[in-house]
Amino acid sequence: RSHDDRGQILVIVAGSLLVIVALVGLVIDGGFAWGQQRTTQNAADAAAEAGALQLAENVAGVSPARTDANVSSAVNASGQANGIGNPSACYTNAAGQPITSAGVSTGNPSSCNGAAIVGIVGTIPPNAAGVRSVGSKTFNTFLMRAVGVGQLTTTATATARAGYKVDTCSASSGCFILPVTVPVTTVTCDGSNNPVPANPPTPYVTGQLYVLPLCKNGPGNVGWIDWTPTAGGSSELVDAITTPSNPYMKWPGWYYITSTGNVNDSNVEDALRAYDGKAVSFPQFDNTCDAQPTGPGVNDCPPGHLGGNGSNQWYHVAQMATFTFCGPAGVTNDADCQNHGPALVHGAFTNGTDKPICDTGNGATSCLAGKFTILSGSGEVSAAPPPNPGTAQVGVQLIR
Numbered sequence: 001r002s003h004d005d006r007g008q009i010l011v012i013v014a015g016s017l018l019v020i021v022a023l024v025g026l027v028i029d030g031g032f033a034w035g036q037q038r039t040t041q042n043a044a045d046a047a048a049e050a051g052a053l054q055l056a057e058n059v060a061g062v063s064p065a066r067t068d069a070n071v072s073s074a075v076n077a078s079g080q081a082n083g084i085g086n087p088s089a090c091y092t093n094a095a096g097q098p099i100t101s102a103g104v105s106t107g108n109p110s111s112c113n114g115a116a117i118v119g120i121v122g123t124i125p126p127n128a129a130g131v132r133s134v135g136s137k138t139f140n141t142f143l144m145r146a147v148g149v150g151q152l153t154t155t156a157t158a159t160a161r162a163g164y165k166v167d168t169c170s171a172s173s174g175c176f177i178l179p180v181t182v183p184v185t186t187v188t189c190d191g192s193n194n195p196v197p198a199n200p201p202t203p204y205v206t207g208q209l210y211v212l213p214l215c216k217n218g219p220g221n222v223g224w225i226d227w228t229p230t231a232g233g234s235s236e237l238v239d240a241i242t243t244p245s246n247p248y249m250k251w252p253g254w255y256y257i258t259s260t261g262n263v264n265d266s267n268v269e270d271a272l273r274a275y276d277g278k279a280v281s282f283p284q285f286d287n288t289c290d291a292q293p294t295g296p297g298v299n300d301c302p303p304g305h306l307g308g309n310g311s312n313q314w315y316h317v318a319q320m321a322t323f324t325f326c327g328p329a330g331v332t333n334d335a336d337c338q339n340h341g342p343a344l345v346h347g348a349f350t351n352g353t354d355k356p357i358c359d360t361g362n363g364a365t366s367c368l369a370g371k372f373t374i375l376s377g378s379g380e381v382s383a384a385p386p387p388n389p390g391t392a393q394v395g396v397q398l399i400r
Contacts, residue, residue: 051131072119130161163381213364272348277327
């Protein structure tokens with residue numbers, strides 16, 4: 001009988017050890033699984049963003065246009081690089097709802113069932129504004145295999161959409177914006193060097209060389225932004241160019257303009273020339289107000305004050321643009337800058353003595369020179385086109 005008791009004790013101990021191993025395994029393998037779930041989610045996020053970025057490039061008007069095959073390649077390359085293989089993915093509308101090949105919502109926001117599958121549908125559907133990806137990752141357990149659980153699988157979904165950017169982070173977070181704002185449509189100077197908007201309004205386009213005239217102070221002219229209104233001046237402007245200090249920005253919205261047009265300041269010119277040949281970001285505006293607005297909309301300018309005269313007023317920022325300055329040979333190889341007569345060996349001429357370069361028949365004595373270029377990035381986006389979609393920044397946004 002004592003032998004039987006000892007046998008029973010051994011069985012109980014063995015069973016208890018299995019329970020202990022299972023519990024410890026649950027803690028260890030469960031913690032590892034949690035980490036793998038986070039890794040899988042990051043990979044799914046990246047795959048969705050990679051696909052949406054292809055759609056964003058179509059929004060920006062790149063040529064040739066991106067295709068379903070391009071979207072599929074981007075999604076798969078991202079998935080493989082992040083350890084989830086080729087994720088399954090489908091197209092969505094701007095609201096993140098999966099859509100059919102005809103561009104109609106499937107009515108099932110949580111699944112790609114019945115949706116246009118990336119890489120299979122063959123053609124990007126109409127109304128496609130985003131990509132939903134589903135990724136999974138299988139991994140071996142450490143201790144739970146002792147109780148028959150040798151592998152676990154984590155699965156994650158993500159949806160990213162493409163559109164026009166409507167915000168940017170602060171300079172302290174790595175988003176550098178020059179304190180310069182340019183109208184969404186072209187402006188010239190009259191014989192007296194006063195700013196004159198083109199009639200009919202003519203939007204800027206990407207890839208074309210522009211000599212942006214800095215006329216006399218006046219509304220509708222290139223503006224110099226004061227990030228900390230209302231006291232400013234050339235020295236503060238130089239500091240904001242040399243060491244970008246822009247706050248977080250969201251648009252549309254009103255921003256205070258301390259001065260417009262030609263600042264006639266060699267220090268400002270020197271500060272801007274540090275960006276020769278480089279791409280910079282700056283806002284574009286579509287209206288002015290000579291009294292402090294009460295909100296972000298154009299109609300929030302107090303009655304009778306819209307389109308005010310002079311400097312020290314508010315400009316309505318409608319979008320953000322990317323502009324690549326001209327520069328000397330070796331710094332930039334842009335043939336249009338070098339072949340311009342005379343050659344545009346810098347991107348900024350703001351000391352007021354450069355009429356031979358800046359006066360293209362418009363009386364300007366100062367100017368900025370370069371090209372609007374396409375820039376894609378992450379941030380909050382909108383499907384609604386801004387006043388000049390051709391030069392607006394586009395981006396992708398994770399929404400689920």
